[in-house]
Amino acid sequence: MSSQKAPSIAVRGVGKSYSGVSVLHDIDLDIAPGEVHGLVGENGAGKSTLLKILGGAIKADAGGLSFDGEQVTVGSPRDAIKHGISLISQEGALVPALSVLDNVFLARWSHRGGLVSARADRKRLAGLIETTGFTVDPDARVDGLPIGVQQQVEILRSLARGARVIAMDEPTAVLAEHEKENLLALIRTLAAGGTTIILVSHFLEEVLSVADRITVLRDGALIRTLTAGETSPRELVGHMVGREIDVLYPDPQPVPDGAPVVLAARGLRRGLVNGVDLEVRAGEILGIAGLVGSGRTETLRLLFGADRATDGVVEVDGVTLAQHSPRTAMAAGVALVPESRKEQGLVMQRSVAENVALSSLSGRRTGPFVKRPAEKTAVGEIAKSVDIRAADPEAPIETLSGGNQQKALFAKWLLRKPKVLLIDEPTRGVDVAAKTQIHHLITGLAADGMAVVCVSSEIEELLALSHRVLVLRHGEPVGEYPRGTSPEVVIAAAFGSHEGEPR
Numbered sequence: 001m002s003s004q005k006a007p008s009i010a011v012r013g014v015g016k017s018y019s020g021v022s023v024l025h026d027i028d029l030d031i032a033p034g035e036v037h038g039l040v041g042e043n044g045a046g047k048s049t050l051l052k053i054l055g056g057a058i059k060a061d062a063g064g065l066s067f068d069g070e071q072v073t074v075g076s077p078r079d080a081i082k083h084g085i086s087l088i089s090q091e092g093a094l095v096p097a098l099s100v101l102d103n104v105f106l107a108r109w110s111h112r113g114g115l116v117s118a119r120a121d122r123k124r125l126a127g128l129i130e131t132t133g134f135t136v137d138p139d140a141r142v143d144g145l146p147i148g149v150q151q152q153v154e155i156l157r158s159l160a161r162g163a164r165v166i167a168m169d170e171p172t173a174v175l176a177e178h179e180k181e182n183l184l185a186l187i188r189t190l191a192a193g194g195t196t197i198i199l200v201s202h203f204l205e206e207v208l209s210v211a212d213r214i215t216v217l218r219d220g221a222l223i224r225t226l227t228a229g230e231t232s233p234r235e236l237v238g239h240m241v242g243r244e245i246d247v248l249y250p251d252p253q254p255v256p257d258g259a260p261v262v263l264a265a266r267g268l269r270r271g272l273v274n275g276v277d278l279e280v281r282a283g284e285i286l287g288i289a290g291l292v293g294s295g296r297t298e299t300l301r302l303l304f305g306a307d308r309a310t311d312g313v314v315e316v317d318g319v320t321l322a323q324h325s326p327r328t329a330m331a332a333g334v335a336l337v338p339e340s341r342k343e344q345g346l347v348m349q350r351s352v353a354e355n356v357a358l359s360s361l362s363g364r365r366t367g368p369f370v371k372r373p374a375e376k377t378a379v380g381e382i383a384k385s386v387d388i389r390a391a392d393p394e395a396p397i398e399t400l401s402g403g404n405q406q407k408a409l410f411a412k413w414l415l416r417k418p419k420v421l422l423i424d425e426p427t428r429g430v431d432v433a434a435k436t437q438i439h440h441l442i443t444g445l446a447a448d449g450m451a452v453v454c455v456s457s458e459i460e461e462l463l464a465l466s467h468r469v470l471v472l473r474h475g476e477p478v479g480e481y482p483r484g485t486s487p488e489v490v491i492a493a494a495f496g497s498h499e500g501e502p503r
């Protein structure tokens with residue numbers, strides 16, 4: 001699909017520091033034309049930094065790049081485009097108020113004009129949409145599109161620019177199961193057509209299935225490059241953390257007999273959500289599964305009062321939450337860890353400590369956030385329990401790696417010691433080792449008596465973590481499954497093709 005053949009890439013001695021702290025050092029890496037090259041490592045290992053250097057989003061302090069043996073300077077995204085490199089970052093790089101069509105051909109406006117080219121662009125986009133199999137409306141405004149579709153727009157833009165090297169930073173983290181498969185198939189097609197793909201992902205099975213070779217980074221250093229067919233998740237994890245670790249999920253403790261119902265919802269309705277009933281007891285973890293658009297996040301928002309239900313009630317300890325809003329929910333001991341760390345959870349310009357402390361303080365308080373020593377200790381303990389790794393704890397949270405931002409979001413709500421914890425996608429963007437830590441944390445909180453409701457697109461994770469999994473389809477509960485149910489049964493229920501009898 002690319003107009004020119006991809007170059008062979010040689011990265012030599014690349015390094016990067018922030019305020020004197022080295023986050024990437026002396027990276028030597030060769031990538032062959034048309035190769036799918038996986039990049040794995042723990043949160044903060046330097047994967048995004050390396051991709052951003054390749055994509056011209058940041059400048060390396062040391063070393064250089066050559067393409068087909070010739071040194072190239074990629075000092076800006078413009079340089080990268082010129083050399084046929086396209087970066088699809090975690091942050092996204094679309095203009096929200098513009099249409100899909102305008103975003104895809106953004107950089108071309110200065111070179112072309114008039115109706116003829118507009119028509120040609122439209123035709124070209126239709127062709128690309130057909131080849132990729134995406135379902136995107138060219139005239140839709142980008143800010144109204146789900147994040148997975150926005151990513152498709154970025155891929156379309158890369159292809160429209162004739163990218164020969166596409167670097168993708170955790171592209172499947174925002175996708176549902178079948179969308180992931182489609183994207184992996186597209187990656188294979190692109191590579192077969194000669195495009196080089198560099199893929200960062202925490203899903204090791206996925207990287208193993210699609211990549212030719214995989215490079216492991218640890219603490220800013222390149223540890224190994226392995227052939228995908230000759231390695232395993234276990235070996236990769238060993239290199240990632242520098243030791244053999246057990247990445248098995250912990251089992252939740254059984255819910256004690258007679259444990260009281262802490263959270264109940266009866267007949268919840270609003271928009272997509274159409275009659276959700278649920279009960280969660282003290283010490284119990286209820287998973288909510290469903291496809292994108294099944295009403296999972298919306299149900300959590302109704303439970304929290306972020307949206308007010310048009311019908312139905314939410315009860316905590318048997319008492320109906322009147323005037324249900326986040327304020328009344330929090331007063332009753334309910335906390336929500338939202339899906340989007342940027343839009344709903346974190347103040348990006350503030351430090352980890354300030355962000356973690358923020359939730360425990362009244363909204364009216366101004367000035368420095370972390371004052372009381374007891375609070376400082378609590379913040380420190382929680383940040384440690386979820387293993388937030390920041391080079392400088394006082395630095396703004398936007399300078400943390402994506403996975404560490406996710407952990408900070410989680411920590412923020414734990415300081416409130418809620419009675420009911422609602423969690424949306426708790427391990428998105430989190431590395432395998434940190435994922436088990438978060439699982440231990442959640443099962444530990446439940447063992448201490450918290451009632452937990454957890455939404456996750458990863459069915460296996462949900463089945464491992466929860467006592468029961470409630471499946472939603474088109475906003476309605478369609479079944480409830482105990483631990484030990486096979487993921488296929490739950491997926492079939494989510495799709496509406498029942499294979500197993502729900503309990």
Ligand SMILES: Nc1ncnc2c1ncn2[C@@H]1O[C@H](COP(=O)(O)OP(=O)(O)OP(=O)(O)O)[C@@H](O)[C@H]1O
Pocket residue numbers: 018023041042043044045046047048049050389390391398399400401402403404429431
């Ligand atoms: N602008 C910045 N200022 C200071 N430090 C930064 C900045 N950007 C990144 N870092 C630090 O560089 C290190 C590497 O971050 P990077 O985002 O490359 O990690 P990653 O491997 O992609 O992690 P993740 O899996 O969590 O996305 C981290 O310690 C991060 O805090």
